[in-house]
Amino acid sequence: MNRLFYRFFLLVMLSISVATFLIYIAIRALFGDPLEDIARRQASAQIFLIEQYVDQAPADEWLGRLNKVREVSEASLELVTIDAARMALPAAAGAALMRGELILDAPNKAFYRRVDLAGEKYIGSESDVIHVHKLPIELGLALEMEALRYVIVAIALLIPIALWSRSHWHGLQALSRVADEFGAGKLSARAEFKPGASIYPLAERINHMAGRIEGLLESQRTLLHSVSHELRTPIARLEFALELLRGAAADPALERRIGAMAGDLAELNALVGELLGMARLDSVRTLARAPFELGPALRACVDGLAPGAPATELDLDDGLGQFEGDQRLLLRAVDNLLRNAGKYAQRTVALSARRTKGAPDVVTIMVEDDGPGIPEAERERVFEPFHRLDRSRDRATGGFGLGLSIARKAVLLHGGTLRVGQSALGGACFVVTLPCVPGIQDPARA
Incomplete structure (x- = not known):
């Protein structure tokens, strides 16, 4: 459930980032680079001096006014050749410079502009370019302001989305808990919400x-x-x-x-x-759990089989210890598996049990036979009530198709699993996996 909302917020943040980039591209294509516009505004004082003070001087006073501006201005003003200026600029900017336009070089905090196009200021002035650098251009501050603007917009969008998502998240969490309780067998579990709730x-x-x-x-x-x-x-x-x-x-x-x-x-x-x-x-809703010795209980289950049943080989781990559960119900499940194996075994049935200590602590019980086995397509269906393989429908094997279904229900009530596969003996292999309840001390650990 958390993963759903994390992905939603990541999608919103990604959408805001993409929208910011697209806005910048659109404004640049329609109205020019906004960063260049900001830099031009920051350098407007120097541009004003050149265009309105120096350029308006008579031809014999032009250099004098330029020198006065150079003395009072914090920026550096110098005359460079047109070839040097074009080498410092991109091709498109160089062409604009040749047309007499003012070329702003924001990254280097400078701008270029030709003195004049016809050499009217002084002799040879058509080959000179005014290069003003060390301008008071601070694009970092402008970028921080733009970023702050977009962050405020993002927060303004995310806060209502977060509040809206929070109510949905709590509601879905409640529905998830109800679904878990219902799936665990508490059929009376219901979701309670006010009529005004979104879900x-x-x-x-x-x-x-x-x-x-x-x-x-x-x-x-x-x-x-x-x-x-x-x-x-x-x-x-x-x-x-x-x-x-x-x-x-x-x-x-x-x-x-x-x-x-x-x-x-x-x-x-x-x-x-x-x-x-x-x-x-x-x-059954809750089991009558009680600790019991698993090894002796399994041996007693084998001893209780009918005298005519095939021989059962026992292979029990010495460290089985105690298991907490409903002994009668669990042994009935094992007994059903042993009787089912006995119906189809030719000579041998094998019962083995192992305990895997660790996290989690698990008991594995295996019942195998040397019979014809179960086709892979039928291995899940054999646990359905009244489902029997064709071989088991005659009077020799008997049964009603309920033993394996009862065994699986008993194992599931203990929180375990029951599955069937192929045995090393050649027949079917039923594997019971049971989680051990923490807090029960077994002799192997004592």
């Missing part, structure tokens, strides 16, 4: 959008939670009825059919449990 219409639209999103998500959570709970009752009745049928059935084919129905019902019951778990995760 009030934008804030109202953002509040309306936030209200709609909050309402839709709340409706979705309520519907999911209600439907899931309502399904529990008919599922329980069906389970009870199937048990009664199982006990009364005498036909083996009927018993197999009842067993298949019971399996479908168990699958439906598991789906309802997953949906309730999703609804609970969506409603």
Whole structure:
């Protein structure tokens, strides 16, 4: 946000500088060089003496008056040849000098003018030029005055722009904080501005959008939670009825059919449990954080896998120490990743964990398998609810496409990330990155 206004002020300052330069170019093209005009005004006294006192003298008194001016003037007056004067001047100024014009040399604080064009002042005067130098010309002061003028104009423009920008900056900062809070899960966050504020219409639209999103998500959570709970009752009745049928059935084919129905019902019951778990995760605002030993917790997670699951190789860093978070929720995420890897692994699943000490302090947990892997185009979609790869839709692998979505939500609630890539074992590699909360002392640092 600050970068936006810094760039705006830089643009304004650049525009003022360019405008100043263009004004100077335009005035010079239309009316002549303003600096030369200033220098001519500063040298006007000496020019007046030459033009109105010396030039008005009779021919036999011209040199006498020139000498009198030389005695009383602070400037230096001398006669030079026309060739020497033209060598000291640019070509255009030399041509003007030949026409009898007064040529001002402001950088050298001097001016040149021919005595006369026809030699009427004295013999040979048509070849002489009056060179007056050491004039009281101070262009530095004039430039400072011009610069001060433009600085005052710039300040006069920047002050109202700064005041106008300040109100917008504070408003946008407030909107940014609301957006951060809303993105962090505080769906009740709203922007509050007075109706007279310049960004009030934008804030109202953002509040309306936030209200709609909050309402839709709340409706979705309520519907999911209600439907899931309502399904529990008919599922329980069906389970009870199937048990009664199982006990009364005498036909083996009927018993197999009842067993298949019971399996479908168990699958439906598991789906309802997953949906309730999703609804609970969506409603979580703050975690019940508590410090726990990460290494033993991960080992317990592996020990809790089903007996028929592929062998899991453990590679845990000795310096994992304590981690502050919701142990049940975090271990459920790891368990979902291990079970998912177990479905597709041919022989081996690997679980590793490392802690990178420094700024920031990060724990990295990796779950790998030697299965077929996940195509790169599907690596983000596997975290979407109910999304399953074609291989996972048969009854051998099972699942509903919710395990990875629940795992990512649990990791995000801890402020971490969950991504998938290619494993060195040949299959998929799920990488969990978790920031460690400052203030929790681990044994490796003690």
